Amino acid sequence: MKFLNRFGFTSARESTSRSRRKFLRNLAQAGMLLPLAGPLLGQKVFAATGSAQRVLFLYYPNGVVPYNWVPQQGPGSISGSQELSFGLGPLSSWHNRLIVLQNMTLDIGAGAGAHYNDMRGILTGNNAIGYESASIDHLIAEQLGNEGVLSLGVRTGNRSDIMISKPRNVDSAARPIPNNDPADAAQKLSVGISGGGAGGGTGGSDPDRQAYYEAILNDFDSLADATLENAQRDKLTLHENALKRLRDLAGNQVGECSFNTNVMRDPHYASSTPLSPSEWQMFPHLARAQVDNIVGAFSCGLNRVATLQLSKGDENGNLVNYSYDECWQMAQTAISQGIQHSSDSGTVGPITRWYNEFASHSASHRPGDVPHTAQVRWYHSLLAYTLQQLENKGLLDDTLVVMFSEVGDGSKHGGAAGAVTLAGGAGGALQMGRIINCGDGINNGQRIYGTHQLFGDVARYLGVGALPEAHWSGGVV
Template identity: 25%
Template sequence: MKRRSLIKALAAGSVAMSPLAAMLARSAMAAETQRIRTLFIYHPNGCVPDVFFPRAGALAGASFPAMTAPLQQVAQHLVFLDGIGYEGNANTHEGGALKCLTGVATSSSGASSIEVQMGKEDWANRASSGVSRPSLQMGVGTKWGSDTSKRVSYDNGTSLHPVDDPRILYPQLFGGSGGGGDTAQIQVLARAREDLSRLTTQLGSLERERLEQHVAALDVLEQKLNAASMGGCLDVSTSIKPRVDSITGGEEQALWATSVLANISAIQQDIAVSTLSCGITRSIAFMYGVPVSPIVVPGTGTGDHDLSHQDAAAHTTSKVWWMGQIRQFIQKLANTPDVNGSLLDNTIICTVSDLGHGNYHNHHRIPMLLAGGKNAGLVTGRSVDLRPLGEPGKRWGDQVATQGGVNHTNVLMTIAEKAGYSSVRMPTANGRINNVWINGTGL
């Protein structure tokens, strides 16, 4: 089949090949189209702001405070935003989780989280956006508790459960399934090998290089998923069959045991990076834990929530682990080639949490930072204190902050617009955060 005919057949879905091969071919042949992606990363239980935010100014050569010290290695890619708050009643963990990507305080409002809104716009324009999935909700250790309010993603007021089992998520995204048993090998790529081999003879050199890049990344991913030596990551629960729609019960604890947490995190990150790189979706909400989660992260012996209600030193012992995971995420995106640079250059990362100060249960000075986004105009390598520009004496949750604060939905709306979306709406937004973007000034 000639190249032009192949493009038409792929667009029409009429080409006879495996779903994975067709998807990778579409991505490879659209390789020169720059698309801005978004990645919203939730980390649990707030922070201690005074040991989270670096001093305002350039980050080059600056000393990072204790909680964010692991991020110093990627300082050139970061923008810290101090002074961000969540409007609306309810200063609880669950209230903050609901607000952080929707901007509303009650699910009865029927609001949708930002990545869901972005995904709907992409899906409506999928002939040009090229996505095969509107948006993605995923994470690590997210199945604790049956309370649906422990979620950050919503579709018209209905909470969406993030998938935290890579054995389920990978086949869902890349086509096919595992072999049907607890010890079965995942062989999604193997089923597409013959089609992929034929494709290489029909693509140009740059397209072929892009296709080979995707295949190599997925090959490594499948090896990790199938490895028996992953520190117990995948064989820890060989006697059970976790289900994506099962969010209660003890069996899911196998996926957030301290001994496997780092390996699960690494694989989930790899899946997210490949999903964005292959153009399956442009927007991901990634949850690390859930509000009030009892997860015990490596290097500590106490649950994350309990540590957040102790002193700053205690909370720091767990927060540095989450920040280390975010650093690794940033590094993986930076090391993935993409149009006009790296995948990080074409991805705007935004971190959120359910609280500002974890021990005070407030919704002011949320531990928010942005990363990447170079090709969307984000100016990184600095820490910005927005409190002098914000409104003093404003109510955040059920507490009034004497310092100035800026509504977090202003940040979300700015991200949506810089990523090229026009239909996203945040009910409480009353401005934009322009001063961290090229040629931007003020709020």
């Protein structure tokens, strides 16, 4: 290399030094901007946080079909990217970003016996929670800042007593109904980033700031290639993602800080009239639109805690019919793999007629049935979509997604043998890519870990200290 240098070639060391000098020069130019990182994003961008910066609680109804959901691998590290089970199949490419929690006790409170009683206790730890208490999402949000919880839903119905999220000083039977209209939610969030709404805003475009950030970002690749080991490069990637978000915040509602208000509206979320087949087809599009709204709010720093309630636990067929095409195709895949409906379904004619008639409420009471299995796979495909959207925005590494249902072992309404999935990361502090067995899998059987402990862990990984309710204890992950 010394000989080549005499003729004008650059050594690796000189290239490294030049990359560092250029990087530091651009960093210095933007130095006046860096202190704004925390207020804009609600996080410490340029230091290793060791904790998650945001959390999404993602609820789906009816539990799972255990023997079509439980991972084929045993507890421990996930060994590869093959499908863990039929229900978890859509998450195969995200295996290193998952913690699958099987046989977890769902702490929903004493006396729960119907779906709506179960579901209203899942985030409170008690279905008879008092007026002054709050669900875990609100308890976390209270300690993170003043943004509150972004509460969205898809066809949840209009009964306040069956909503899973409960603010403080609200009667348990009068819980607020989440916003079920993606277009309306997007419009409200857009107000939040235009300078006049809750959560603040960018106050207009600043081309100079954008240029500074672009200059720094242009140096990241060469700096990483020239100087960093794998662990350091991973840390730099976190900073690079944060810079991308700052760059877009410096614009005028561009990039991550924009919301698509041109999405479908759903007038049927509280309807008592049976929906038409074309209206069934809206459900997956509405669900993805609400995910997009949540990811957008996270990207813009409007909220750090969100709850998405997908339908409700008594599975009213007037709100959701799982005969929409995406779920139907998953049912056909299940059949092709030898998964069949249970023998107690009776003789109902061809599979098409059977599926349409039993795709809704009945599925939750026939845990071996193809429709229920297909529902579970579809909901986990929505989780995969959520992870992809978070990764696209540079948010996945420091976001936690907690996916759960309200019933345990599929056929009974008890809380044992629940299925919960953690996804994302926690600023590098949480080891992902694991399967944890939390109990013996028998209804009302031996308890090892429950959602009281898990949600206490989630709060801790969000940097939240002691919670007012002692039952959020931690100790699972």
